[in-house]
Amino acid sequence: MSPLAASHTPPCSEVVTRFAPSPTGLLHLGNVRTALLNWLYARKLGGRFLLRFEDTDQDRSEVAFIEAIKKDLNWLGLDWDGEPLFQSSHVQRHTEALVRLADECRVYRCFCSENQLTLDRKLSTSRGLPPRYVGRCRHLTVAESEKRSESEPFVWRMTVHEEHGEVKVHDALRGQVIFALRDLDDPVIVRSDGSFTFLLPNAIDDALDGVTHALRGDDHLTNSAYQVWLLEQLDFTPPVYLHHGLLLGSDGAKLSKRSGSHSVAELREEGLLPQALVQAMGRLGHPNMDDDTLAIESLLAHFVADHISTSAVRWSDDEMWRYHTKLLHSLPRLQLAQLMKPCYPTVQESRLELFAGLISGNIERAEEAAGFARLLRVDGLMDDEAMATMSEAGSDFFISAAKAWHSHHDSTDWKGWMNEVKALTGCKGKSLFMPLRVALSGALHGPELSSIISFLGNEGVAERLQDASVRAGGGA
Numbered sequence: 001m002s003p004l005a006a007s008h009t010p011p012c013s014e015v016v017t018r019f020a021p022s023p024t025g026l027l028h029l030g031n032v033r034t035a036l037l038n039w040l041y042a043r044k045l046g047g048r049f050l051l052r053f054e055d056t057d058q059d060r061s062e063v064a065f066i067e068a069i070k071k072d073l074n075w076l077g078l079d080w081d082g083e084p085l086f087q088s089s090h091v092q093r094h095t096e097a098l099v100r101l102a103d104e105c106r107v108y109r110c111f112c113s114e115n116q117l118t119l120d121r122k123l124s125t126s127r128g129l130p131p132r133y134v135g136r137c138r139h140l141t142v143a144e145s146e147k148r149s150e151s152e153p154f155v156w157r158m159t160v161h162e163e164h165g166e167v168k169v170h171d172a173l174r175g176q177v178i179f180a181l182r183d184l185d186d187p188v189i190v191r192s193d194g195s196f197t198f199l200l201p202n203a204i205d206d207a208l209d210g211v212t213h214a215l216r217g218d219d220h221l222t223n224s225a226y227q228v229w230l231l232e233q234l235d236f237t238p239p240v241y242l243h244h245g246l247l248l249g250s251d252g253a254k255l256s257k258r259s260g261s262h263s264v265a266e267l268r269e270e271g272l273l274p275q276a277l278v279q280a281m282g283r284l285g286h287p288n289m290d291d292d293t294l295a296i297e298s299l300l301a302h303f304v305a306d307h308i309s310t311s312a313v314r315w316s317d318d319e320m321w322r323y324h325t326k327l328l329h330s331l332p333r334l335q336l337a338q339l340m341k342p343c344y345p346t347v348q349e350s351r352l353e354l355f356a357g358l359i360s361g362n363i364e365r366a367e368e369a370a371g372f373a374r375l376l377r378v379d380g381l382m383d384d385e386a387m388a389t390m391s392e393a394g395s396d397f398f399i400s401a402a403k404a405w406h407s408h409h410d411s412t413d414w415k416g417w418m419n420e421v422k423a424l425t426g427c428k429g430k431s432l433f434m435p436l437r438v439a440l441s442g443a444l445h446g447p448e449l450s451s452i453i454s455f456l457g458n459e460g461v462a463e464r465l466q467d468a469s470v471r472a473g474g475g476a
Contacts, residue, residue: 014047014048014210014212015041015042015045015046015047015048015212015213016042016047016048016049016050016209016210016211016212016213017038017039017041017042017047017048017049017050017211017212017213017214017215018038018049018050018051018052018085018206018209018211018214019031019034019035019038019039019049019050019051019052019073019078019080020052020053020054020087020202020205021035021053021054021069022053022054022055022057022060022061023053023054023055023061023062023063023065023066023069024057024060024061024062024065025065026065026068026069026072026263026264026265027068027069027072027073027263027264027265028261028262028263028264029247029255029261029262029264029281029315030217030247030254030255030261032076032264032277032281033247033281033284034215034216034217035073035076035078036076036078036278036281036282037215037242037244037308038213038214038215039078039079040282040299040300040303040305041213041215041242041303041305042213043300044300044303044305047212047213048081048082049078049079049080049081050080050081050082050085050209050211051070051073051080051084051085052084052085052086052087052205052209053066053069053084053085053086053087054087054198054201054202054205055086055087055088056087056088056091056195056196056201057195066084068265070084072264072265072268075264075268075274076264076274076277076278077274077275077278077296085205085209087201087202087205090201090204090205090208093204093208094196094200094201094204097200097204097234098156098189098190098200100234101158101230101233101234102156104233105159106158106159106233107156107157107158107159107189108137108138108140108145108156108157108159109137109140109145109148109149109154109155109156109157110133110136110137110138110154110155110156110157110186110188111137111148111152111153111154112133112136112137116136117133120133120134120136130183132161132185132186133157133161133185133186135161135186137154137157138157138159138186153192154192155188155190155191155192156188156189156190157186157187157188157189158186158187158189158199158226158229158230159186160181160184160185160186160187160226160229161181161182161184161185161186162181162182163181163182164181164182165180165181166178166179166180166181167179167181167184167225167226167228167229168228169221169224169225169228169238169241170238170240170241171221171224171240171241171242171243172213172240172241172242172305172306173242173243173244173305173306173308173310174243174310177221177224177225179222179225184222184225184226184229187199187226189230198223199223199226199227199230200230202227203227203230203231203236203238204234204236206239207231207234207236207237211239212239212240213239213240213241213242214239214240214241214242215241215242215244215308216241216242216243216244217243217244217245217246217247218243218244218245218246218310219246219254220243221243224241224243242305242308243310244285244308244309244310245285245309245310245311245312245313246312246313247284247312247313247315248312248313248314248315249261249314249315250314250315250316250317252314255315262317264277270365271339271365271366271367272320272321272324273324273327273328275294275295275296275323275327276320276321276323276324276327277320278296278299279294279299279323279327280316280319280320280323281320282299282303283299284313284315285308285309285311285313286303286304286307286308286309294323294326294327294330321364321365324364324365325364325365328360328363328364328365328366329360329361331360333353333354333356333357333360334353334356336356336357336360336366337349337352337353337355337356339366340352340355340356340366340369342367343366343367343369343370343373344369344373344376347376351376354455355369355372355375355376355455356369358375358447358451358452358455359372359375359446359447361447362445362446362447371383371442371443372441372442372443372446373442374440374441374442374443374464375440375441375442375452375455375456378463378464378467379467380442381442382438382442382443385444386438386442386443386444387471389434389435389438389444390435390438390439390468390471390472391471391472392435393427393431393435393472394472394473395469395470395472395473396425397425397427397435397472398435398439398465398466398468398469398472399469400421400424400425401421401424401425401436401439401465401468402462402465402466402469403424404417404420404421404424405417405458405461405462405465406462407420408420412454414449414450414453418432418433418436421436433449435468436449437449437452438468439464439465439467439468440452440453440456440461440464440465
């Protein structure tokens with residue numbers, strides 16, 4: 001065992017997973033699924049979940065994105081163990097690994113131009129062959145390679161492709177996945193500018209950080225074959241992989257930030273409850289997750305890694321918002337009132353809490369509380385349809401309703417009041433009920449009229465009937 005590997009051997013009994021985003025953008029839905037599955041797996045088995053930023057792309061990595069990703073994970077309740085890790089802290093170890101691979105002829109310099117590579121791929125394709133690298137530079141002597149490197153640009157490739165041999169990827173969902181070396185390429189691991197591609201740093205970091213299990217999409221399956229090959233050359237034990245099915249959009253295309261996937265920050269700004277995203281994502285591709293409890297603890301309790309689908313799954317915004325509505329309706333009214341606070345910043349908290357309890361079953365998003373502004377203020381805005389309903393009823397209708405109300409002065413006898421309005425106006429059914437609902441609540445649909453009357457009280461009802469008679473008569 002090499003010193004590089006020997007000094008970083010994790011305890012074999014401890015499960016360690018990781019989420020390793022590149023801090024070059026905001027957290028998107030595809031990232032959330034990867035993070036959530038790794039978090040669930042570690043927490044289910046009493047292991048550790050690491051957060052590692054793959055920040056070696058200095059031109060695109062930004063501190064602002066690091067902080068944004070941390071904020072999003074905290075918002076979702078996906079806590080990590082220890083301090084965040086950074087790929088840049090292992091740069092020297094990456095270089096050491098490259099040097100060792102070069103010394104053992106496991107990597108080689110490739111001087112082929114992009115034009116030459118394009119021609120090679122076209123020729124291979126025309127012959128019905130896979131568009132792999134033809135190996136033109138593979139057999140250069142060390143002396144030739146070093147001499148040319150003094151004046152020519154080059155990349156480093158791994159010497160994976162062989163006519164005989166195989167790589168075995170241990171996949172906990174798929175079993176042993178075997179790749180014949182003849183079917184694999186000689187992938188580039190260092191670009192011509194000297195920067196590493198994903199393959200080497202990601203694999204080395206997993207080994208150095210003690211990662212035992214890596215859950216990721218099956219589009220990484222071939223990458224895993226290359227990384228297993230690489231780690232075995234360096235005497236590391238590769239992690240156990242769990243390659244789940246890809247996350248697709250409703251159109252069947254891979255969901256990513258390049259294809260219109262939402263960022264977590266955007267969803268938070270839209271008022272989404274974080275557990276709605278966690279529930280929708282955690283249950284996706286997990287067919288036996290049939291518990292109705294919407295707490296993350298329940299999601300964790302029912303999580304079974306073996307049940308994760310290896311087939312592609314489609315994301316649904318509608319399903320996510322359905323979970324949001326369920327969660328919203330189950331919130332304590334004090335918590336719901338806080339979500340409504342931006343709509344009514346000047347309303348007293350005790351009053352807002354009662355208001356939240358009144359309308360909680362009639363909204364799907366917190367901002368929809370703005371549609372019931374008339375319950376809190378007589379001059380609250382109403383939409384055109386509500387105004388039209390009042391105008392159609394006419395001023396005399398509301399004058400009669402106010403007269404009947406003054407004769408009762410008892411918010412508990414609302415049915416008696418309705419009957420008196422019916423007798424005074426001759427209206428019944430919707431023509432009786434809807435104008436009164438709109439006059440009191442400002443909305444065509446909402447809580448029970450008895451609950452509205454109880455919330456407004458005698459004075460509140462009288463004020464709104466008086467205002468309605470003015471508005472219906474064209475006075476407002």
